[in-house]
Amino acid sequence: MTTAAPRQRRKDARPQELLDAALALFVEKGFAATRSEEVAARAGVAKGTLYRYYPSKDELFKAMVRENLSVHIVESAAQAAQYEGAISELMRQMMRDWWAKVGRGNAGVVCKLVMIEARHFPELARFYVDEVIQPSKTLLGGMIERGIRRGEFRAVPIEATVHLLISPMLYMMLHEHSFGTHDVCPGDMSPEELLEAQMSLLLHGLLATPPGT
Amino acid sequence: MTTAAPRQRRKDARPQELLDAALALFVEKGFAATRSEEVAARAGVAKGTLYRYYPSKDELFKAMVRENLSVHIVESAAQAAQYEGAISELMRQMMRDWWAKVGRGNAGVVCKLVMIEARHFPELARFYVDEVIQPSKTLLGGMIERGIRRGEFRAVPIEATVHLLISPMLYMMLHEHSFGTHDVCPGDMSPEELLEAQMSLLLHGLLATPPGT
Amino acid sequence: MTTAAPRQRRKDARPQELLDAALALFVEKGFAATRSEEVAARAGVAKGTLYRYYPSKDELFKAMVRENLSVHIVESAAQAAQYEGAISELMRQMMRDWWAKVGRGNAGVVCKLVMIEARHFPELARFYVDEVIQPSKTLLGGMIERGIRRGEFRAVPIEATVHLLISPMLYMMLHEHSFGTHDVCPGDMSPEELLEAQMSLLLHGLLATPPGT
Amino acid sequence: MTTAAPRQRRKDARPQELLDAALALFVEKGFAATRSEEVAARAGVAKGTLYRYYPSKDELFKAMVRENLSVHIVESAAQAAQYEGAISELMRQMMRDWWAKVGRGNAGVVCKLVMIEARHFPELARFYVDEVIQPSKTLLGGMIERGIRRGEFRAVPIEATVHLLISPMLYMMLHEHSFGTHDVCPGDMSPEELLEAQMSLLLHGLLATPPGT
DNA sequence: GATGAATGAGGGTTCATTCAT
DNA sequence: GATGAATGAACCCTCATTCAT
Secondary structure (H helix, E strand, O other): OOOOOHHHHHHHHHHHHHEEEHHHHHHHOOOOOHHHHHHHEEEOOOOOHHHOOOHHHHHHHHHHHHHHHHEEEEEHHHHHHHOOHHHHHHHHHHHHHHHHHHHHHHHHHHHHHHHHOOOOOOHHHHHHHHHHHHHHHHHHHHHHHHHHHHHOOOOHHHHHHHHHHHHHHHHHHHHHHOOOOEEEEEEEEOHHHHHHHHHHHHHHOOOOOOOOO | OOOOOOOOOOHHHHHHHHHHHHHHHHEEEEEEOOOOHHHHHHHHOOOHHHHHOOOHHHHHHHHHHHHHHHHHHHHHHHHOOOOOOOOOHHHHHHEEEOOOOHHHOOHHHHHHHHHHHHHHHHHHHHHHHHHHHHHHHHHHHHHHHHHHOOEEOOOOOOHHHHHHHHHHHHHHHHHHHHOOOOHHEEEEOOOHHHHHHHHHHHHHHOEOOOOOO | OOOHHHHHHHHHHHHHHHHHHHHHHHHHHHOOOOHHHHHHHHHOOOOOHHHOOOOOOOHHHHHHHHHHHHHHHHHHHHHHHHHHHHHHHHHHHHHHHHHHHHOOOOOHHHEEEEEEEHHOOOOHHHHHHHHHHHHHHHHHHHHHHHHHHHOEOOOOHHHHHHHHHHHHHHHHHHHHHOOHHHHHOOOOOHHHHHHHHHHHHHOOOOOOOOOOO | OOOOOOOHHHHHHHHHHHHHHHHHHHHHOOOOOHHHHHHHHHHOHOOOHHHOOOHHHHHHHHHHHHHHHHHHHHHHHHHHHOOOHHHHHHHHHHOOOOOOOHHHHHHHHHHHHHHHHHHHOOOHHHHHHHHHHHHHHHHHHHHHHHHEEOOOOOOHHHHHHHHHHHHHHHHHHHHHHHHHHHHOOOOOOOOHHHHHHHHHHHHHHEOOOOOOO
């Protein structure tokens, strides 16, 4: 029994529609090059309507970032906590999931935007560092530590390893949205296969002669 | 040996001075947020003078990118060709050099700018892919291939490995210029130490139990 | 004696409530700087409701002015007609009354608004001249004439004297609402005392040596 | 030998031309109703040119006020100091001069504008009070005091008298610019004659019977 | 009748670009 | 060549007014 009048229904949906439009256009053309009227038009409303929901272009941007980032971060942490098997397998799984849910989706693109506009939105940069970067590092770092304690991993420096786990994902995200897919995944590899190969490589190392030999 | 008059010398140096000013400001504030008058002022000339050398802000940007990117790629290729020792050592050396000469310097920042503005300057994106990305991949890919043929490396997938070599460098570059250094090199590691640790990690792998065991 | 239902009473009171709100805000911030939504909000209704009663912001302003100006002029005329004592005393009384009822109240402020917006509302300016200025002049002029005929006043030029009676009142009104009270009534004088002093001064003149001496 | 290039000559004149245009339009239509482009157009330049000289419409207004007010205040004070004859004659002279130079000219109009916009430009209101109102009061107050000490004037309350001197001038200024001249100077009086009549009235008083009789 | 979501013309301001000097 | 005054298109944002509910 939906009782809301059409008008009301539209109103409730507006913020999300505007954020979606903003996301698409900010990604497409960058923040500065996107006119607020374009955002409105893409959301199917007039210029002024945008300002009923977000008091300025800057606030729209911030809202869009918060909307698209915060959600996915929390989820991943929960999964990791209750896992029991081999850490290397957990890591593989997480990377795969993260790419599927975040990296190739909206959140991934937003990460790029935040990096680009960090200088212009210092508070947003801080928010991103606090809410995204640090939690991610903590999550991955804990995983690696667990692997070392269990004797599964060598006693590698944790922070450096975290970086090495994160950077390929970021790299792919950025390149996909900067130069298009064709330059990132060469040969016949999909992003997923590429990540898989990198994970495997990372686990076993590049050298033919094992360290202990 | 014609020693140009000071006036002449100034004039000859203009283009470079303008490109330097442009680089500094584009990096500092982004392309859109940098006013062409600021560039001129920083180069010590008047607004109009800038337009004598570069017909538009866009052209200035492109010239600046070209100026700062092409140089360093070629150098490294020569070094690699005549190297004789262990490939892993060569790789280490190259990463170290690249970071010192490119990553932490102007060229590194320009890479970030190109990625940011790629959508706005498609021809520049193509130029970047052709002149920077592809040569780099070829260079690194060849190196890895050599290592495999020499029996030094396992038969890893080359392209994936190239990505895994490049991505941490890019990651550091981007973060340094987006969020400041403090988030990138945690603990007491310098960027150089971080790269070193990652290289070592990459070579020997993460697993305690060697693959052959 | 039909006692209207509360709903009905609200509705009947609306126009007055809106005019009151308009008065307060136009005085506080000026016509241009007052948003029609603010007026509605202050009257406790929604934006759209305002337009049910007044078809535009301009019409609202005009209605508000008419509402607040016409009233008090008529009253005074009657009082004056049936007065019997010394004219100077009547004049004193009228000034005092006018200040108490008009000058320091809403009507006074509205005078200021009309002067400010006269150029923008020519018909309103005419209305003000016809309904306020001219009647006032006639009233005061008649009083002075009477004083002269009765031998109470010297044979002064009537119009000039009228101006000299009106101007201090206007001066006080304007300053009170432009710069706050502190600059208008210096020393320890209240507006009432100031008017009293001015009236006395006006009656007896400034010179120590009486004219006939 | 005028050596300045036309371009330069124009540039030097621009600020004044813009201030003049601003004055005319602000008076004509009020501050809010005047578009900055109109000011520019009236000064014969394009919209953007205005902003080369004044960073905002507000600043333009303030500059215009300062330009038109400060000048005339100082002059009058000097004249008064060295006068020797009867104070009443000096006062007459000053009123006449003030009206000729200030009241009916630009400065007079600016006074009206300041009063209108005082709420919107508090710092300007303060400037006006400090630079115009207070000096004027001091000047006139001193004159009256001198007259009293010389035995020329009765021992009237000084502040009240100052108000009574100022208010008719202000009244005329405001009415001239709000409703046009026709309502202010009735009969066949010019503003000058009106002031003269008021001055005379003020000196000798309204009553036929001198106070001492 | 009342509401408030939606509209879009309008105005302040910026800045890439031009061109007379 | 160099300059910087001038330009005006563009863009962000406001708010009087409308109208579906």
